[in-house]
Amino acid sequence: MMKSTTLRQTAARRIALTVILLTGMSFITDTLMAATVKVTMHAKENTVVIDNKGTKYPALTFDGAVPGPVVRVKEGDIVDFTLVNEEGNELNHSMDFHAAVVDVLNEFAPVEPGKTKSYKFKAKYPGVFMYHCGANPMVQHIARGMYGIIIVDPKDGYSKNYPKPDREYVLIQSQFFPDPNDVSGMLKNEGWTNSLINGKVFHYDPVHDPDAKLVLQSKPGELVRIFFVNANVNMPVALHPIAGIWERVYPNGNPKNILYGMQTYNVAVAEASTFDIISPDDRATNNAIVDHTMSAALRGAITVLMNKPDADPKAGKEDNILPR
Numbered sequence: 001m002m003k004s005t006t007l008r009q010t011a012a013r014r015i016a017l018t019v020i021l022l023t024g025m026s027f028i029t030d031t032l033m034a035a036t037v038k039v040t041m042h043a044k045e046n047t048v049v050i051d052n053k054g055t056k057y058p059a060l061t062f063d064g065a066v067p068g069p070v071v072r073v074k075e076g077d078i079v080d081f082t083l084v085n086e087e088g089n090e091l092n093h094s095m096d097f098h099a100a101v102v103d104v105l106n107e108f109a110p111v112e113p114g115k116t117k118s119y120k121f122k123a124k125y126p127g128v129f130m131y132h133c134g135a136n137p138m139v140q141h142i143a144r145g146m147y148g149i150i151i152v153d154p155k156d157g158y159s160k161n162y163p164k165p166d167r168e169y170v171l172i173q174s175q176f177f178p179d180p181n182d183v184s185g186m187l188k189n190e191g192w193t194n195s196l197i198n199g200k201v202f203h204y205d206p207v208h209d210p211d212a213k214l215v216l217q218s219k220p221g222e223l224v225r226i227f228f229v230n231a232n233v234n235m236p237v238a239l240h241p242i243a244g245i246w247e248r249v250y251p252n253g254n255p256k257n258i259l260y261g262m263q264t265y266n267v268a269v270a271e272a273s274t275f276d277i278i279s280p281d282d283r284a285t286n287n288a289i290v291d292h293t294m295s296a297a298l299r300g301a302i303t304v305l306m307n308k309p310d311a312d313p314k315a316g317k318e319d320n321i322l323p324r
Contacts, residue, residue: 039079043060043093048145060093066196070322077122078121080120097121098272107119127253129253131148140181164223166218169323179191207304217311218315237266239291253274264292
């Protein structure tokens with residue numbers, strides 16, 4: 001009896017040791033796979049073009065463009081971020097990554113002109129997240145262009161429920177207030193005249209704007225993935241693909257959050273989500289990706305996706321996911 005008990009205890013110890021070793025190996029593997037990704041952005045107060053005919057606007061920007069650069073990392077990576085508030089700027093600026101779990105009074109604190117600030121954070125959750133300037137008045141800094149997207153790819157890669165897309169595109173919607181100093185109007189949601197997609201009115205819509213030169217492209221039957229950010233300061237977005245249905249919607253872009261066969265999905269202010277769409281594979285078709293809030297759609301929030309056999313093979317791939 002004692003021998004049998006001893007054998008059971010020995011077996012239990014071995015099982016426990018194996019579990020500990022495997023857990024430790026998993027931790028070591030995750031640690032080794034994680035990378036430190038250095039990201040530096042310059043806060044700039046510069047003029048940008050906000051429509052297809054060349055209208056200029058005094059914007060607040062990251063790296064001189066609206067929206068700011070696409071940041072893409074993998075779940076578990078360490079983001080080593082530096083913000084440079086360029087000398088000659090008039091305003092304080094800051095960086096609020098919605099993908100970061102830090103201290104709002106420390107990492108997200110404002111930076112004075114001519115100074116820099118660095119901090120690190122771990123990309124703990126996969127998905128798509130907004131980033132923006134949080135300096136006071138925040139509503140003005142966002143409305144004038146200080147926003148962008150950070151994509152955190154899942155550490156486990158693609159799967160049956162999160163298949164590899166044929167093409168990917170970033171779409172970021174925002175409200176345009178022509179008076180850059182009307183903070184009161186921005187707070188009251190008064191005085192905005194247009195919706196911007198990736199910084200321009202009807203950016204990818206030659207149907208409603210003959211001056212538009214760009215559209216999104218795919219081949220018939222391809223899986224197109226849209227990373228969408230609502231950078232409006234006040235209004236939610238009812239995102240709908242005219243002449244299509246969202247094959248899958250991933251709220252917050254997390255592969256564990258899946259909705260199937262959605263006609264329209266509501267994206268809250270400062271929220272981001274991922275949308276998959278597949279066009280018919282037997283003919284060329286077109287979709288219009290719109291904010292079905294008509295006051296936004298008909299003021300600029302329409303994007304044309306052309307599904308055609310001769311689609312540009314580079315469109316929606318690698319560095320071409322945010323067409324400018």
